[in-house]
Amino acid sequence: MRIDIVTLFPEVALAPLSDSIIQRARSSGLVEVVGHQLRDWSEDKHRRVDDSLCGGGQGMLLKPEPLFAAVEALRGPATRVILMTPQGRPFKQALARELVGSEHLLILCGHYEGVDHRVIEALVDDEISIGDYVLTNGALAAAVLCDAVIRLLPGALGDERSPIDESFSDPQMLEAPAYTRPVEFRGMMVPEVLVCGHHGKIAAWKAAQALARTQANRPDLLHLKAGGKEI
Secondary structure, three states, rough: OOEEEEEHHHHHHHHHHHOHHHHHHHHOOEEEEEEEEHHHOOOOOOOEEEEEOOOOOEEEOOOOOHHHHHHHHHOOOOOOEEEEEEEEEOOOHHHHHHHHHEEEEEEEEEEEEOHHHHHHHHHOOEEEEOOOOOOOOOOOHHHHHHHHHHHOOOOOOOOHHHHHHHHOOOOOOOOOOOOOOEEEEEEOOOOHHOOOOHHHHHHHHHHHHHHHHHHHHHHHHHHHHHHOOOO
């Protein structure tokens, strides 16, 4: 897989992808991630990439010319162009698994008040949001998307079973609480069932705890499980 990130802050996008599991995946050749400075495609002598909004309004908007030039320079026949934007569809684990099947992701990062809408109309395949909040720029959002996708690539994790047992492997249920040694720490004990060696009892305990945790932290997921529609 190859991932190209076009942003005003390539160092911000790449920094979280330069350590641990993601860096090992990059070093082993599972994925190539390249950050690109959007200003490199500006034809303005001052490398300007933004302008005021037509019709008035606060803030600045990324101009279409450099974004069109960047996509046209980097896009190939198998490219999926993604715009990171608060107006996009929510980024969830199912979408991360879908993106793993892509040969080439080209990620555009919004800034200021976003991008000229002609970029979305003509170039973008997916508008994606990592949450209902606004960041200073889309570089951090791009890093989040890349991390979630890269770790799902076959061979990226040491234990091939790891992605199966994580939170949101079941999109309507959180994971059960997890414990490790020591069994007793500052008067707090690992639940006895987890050290009893009875796999059936352990599985039942985990299922019950997962349900309780989901009810406490994410009851909206149980609403979906019961047949409610996400809005």
